Amino acid sequence: MLSAINHAGQVITLATLTREEIKRLKQDDFFCPDCNEKLIIKAGKINIPHFSHQAESACPSNQGGEGTYHETGKMKLYNWLKQQGNQVQLEVYFESIKQRADLFLEWKKRQIPIEYQCVRLPVASVIDRQRGYQKLELPSIWILGTKLLKRFGPLHIRMDTFTRHFIHQLHPRHPSTLYYFDPNALLFTTVSDIHLTQQTRALAKIRYLPLHRASFIDIFQNKRFTKEELLYLWREEKRQFRLRPRYRLTGRERKWQEWLYHHHLHVEHLPSIIYLPVYSSYLMKIPLEEWQSYIYVKILRPLPVGGTFSLNTCIHQLQSMRYSHSDYPLLVMPQEPIQQYLNLLVKLGYLKRINSHIYRKMKEILPTRHIEDSLQEDKKLIDILKQKLRKPK
Structure with missing residues (x-):
């Protein structure tokens, strides 16, 4: 967890602070915005500084943690959106649906929860979370960790039941698309115009976009096959x-x-x-x-x-x-x-x-x-x- 709340109700994001600032904060108490449990500061030399629940915590946000790959990617996406002048927040909690979005973007008068999903979950959990944002009438965007992408040559990918439920179609004229991000290579991969050829295999256009060359709108400029x-x-x-x-x-x-x-x-x-x-x-x-x-x-x-x-x-x-x-x-x-x-x-x-x-x-x-x-x-x-x-x- 990258963000937590202090006694004054302020949201603190460790990854945006210097080592000295984090060192001073270790004297204070911080709490989970989901369950209000006390959190531990973890700020070693290898991983991104973050907060952690106690091992025995029953908080839903502590279940199935996604680890360093997820935290790194979330922070890279946050900085990428911020550098483009966007209003974006980390780990915003929605009390009415009991969900916390990895990122919450305000873009052209729209409010968009963004989830960065790096581990496999039961499909029912994925659908429930997506419907949660739907109840709030918020169009959510789900970006998968690239380690979940399995390719078969330049035009085919593995398409199982889990992956199907991350297919977006933002407009009837837009192609069906999956979005992937690799925080190590700093690379977006979009898989669009998806046609199943077998039950777990699909034909699609696969496009690679380096993070430093892409704006937020660029990742949605995907085309269909003629x-x-x-x-x-x-x-x-x-x-x-x-x-x-x-x-x-x-x-x-x-x-x-x-x-x-x-x-x-x-x-x-x-x-x-x-x-x-x-x-x-x-x-x-x-x-x-x-x-x-x-x-x-x-x-x-x-x-x-x-x-x-x-x-x-x-x-x-x-x-x-x-x-x-x-x-x-x-x-x-x-x-x-x-x-x-x-x-x-x-x-x-x-x-x-x-x-x-x-x-x-x-x-x-x-x-x-x-x-x-x-x-x-x-x-x-x-x-x-x-x-x-x-x-x-």
Whole structure:
């Protein structure tokens, strides 16, 4: 903890003081702003000077401490914001929600709690804290420690359930983005325009921004893939999906494949409309290919050409497979992944949208006979989608 309260009610931040000033303060008493317990001053030669609870303390802010990496990063971010002329405070406590923000920024008449998260927590705790700021109608920003970022080459990252809940979308026109900061390298990493390719793997634009070159607004200037870029990359993703070895299946994959067999289908022969890129697929609990195949088998395949169905029917069928939008408070206006998928099928001519919720099936959607046919059909479909999306509305 970097800040504490003295007997006079003043907030004292040790890291902003000289060694001599800290030495004089050791005669005084300081208290936790959360629980009012007495704190210990720790000011060695290696770590940032800070306050600490007694080991047996039950204060919530003393649980799951994040250590030197977190304290250093928090202080670096504080100084970085301060040097830009921003009004920023360390460790502000909000009594009404019983939460303490790492930083509290006033920027362009907005009040913004900023959390620097460096350790893994239960997802429920993350959601509760994000909803706390939502109750106060404060837009919070969550920056992750870069040690939590796992990359697979220049365009792929690990995307587990924990990480998903830190995805921001600050405006409907902005790309989905994760923010990371490394206090040792003094480097921001932003991961934007996130598309799940597997349940724990995502394709994204990864950008590096040195702290000394960045202003606060700079870290939010992230771009999407162009449609051509995304579809060029997705063609390879789709090829790998078809050819992925499946002799060592997890319980979930095995169950899905058994379900396909029950419906006389096989992964290698699935219609090419399955495993298409959907921007907000991180709002689904199951992999891309699974929920898209459910829509095909349960809704589209039994429907005659010319028949209609509603978006709500699809949502109802997949209700247990979707996250609640309320679990993602960092998304300004969460998109509906099922609707995005159906709109792709409209672009491809398989469906026609009658109104915002009703669709008509325009032609049959058939499985392929051989893997070679599947690969050829996949390529053809991606090329058609590329042409359709290039055309003006």
